[in-house]
Amino acid sequence: MTSSLKVAVIGAGTMGNGIAQTYAANGHNVTLVDMSQEGLDRGLAAIRKSLDRFVKKEKITQEQSDEIMARVAGSTDLPTAVADVDMVVEAVFEREDVKKDVFVQLDKHAPQGAILATNTSSISITAIASATSRPESVVGMHFMNPVPLMKLVELIKGEKTSDEVVSRTKEIAKGLGKTVGVAEDYAGFISNRVLMPMINEAAFTLYEGVATRDDIDTIMKLGMNHPMGPLALADFIGIDVCVNILDYMRDQFGDPKFRCAPNMRRMVEAGKLGRKSGEGFYTY
DSSP, X not given: OOOOOEEEEEOOSHHHHHHHHHHHHTTOEEEEEOSSHHHXXXXXXXXXXXXXXXXXXXXXXXXXXXXXXXTEEEESOHHHHTTTOSEEEEOOOSXXXXXXXXXXXXXXXXXXXXXXXXXXXXXXXXXXXXXXXXXXXXXXXXXXXXXXXXXXXXEEEOTTOOXXXXXXXXXXXXXXXXXXXXXXXXXXXXXXXXXXXXXXXXXXXXXXXXXXXXXXXXXXXXXHOOSSOHHHHHHHHOHHHHHXXXXXXXXXXXXXXXXXXXXXXXXXXXXXXXXXXXXXXXXX
């Protein structure tokens, strides 16, 4: 295991609280940061609920759960939370301008030598790093959802990321029990460069009346041995997230193959975002 680190995770949503839990479960001291107290409370509650499930399934003891939770603090004060950390992992909404705003603050307040990682699933690491005066410290560290269970971290080196930061981040990820896959800094990296066109094509298949929702997902599950059909997976990820990633890749590559299916865009306009809103391709 990597020696204990002081880590700040920015954004207490699904990815952020999962990342915080994973670091704490591996002996690191974590501050989970969110701009609102309400969002922070939800994130901390989600960690407790997740740990309770592990206890119920006898994966950990109640004592271990309590120890993990004791290593997680919460804050709505980003400057203070990052002032003495070894590493920051940003996990805010998947929009370049939002992420850059966070990295401007990290550049001002995080100590020199701290690793500044972003959990972006598609956005250029080089572009995010350009918001700082230390692009050599910025690296892509894309966790998979649900973070405590999924064994992969996709590691992305920006144009100016130092080899030392890449090496340290890889070792930290391995210390979290993750397998590391390395991608170059192109929109979507490996995971979403491959996954999002599949989800998009499934949405087009539904939109064009080729097959029903259930038949599309059943064929992909039973015929291709996928654990979840692409439309159910889109709901799990968030329809809005899928649309944003597709739009970003279309803009970056100028390739019409990333054109978003009209039904997904319409769903976002109607507030049908998948599981998190209670309705997407399925109703929850």
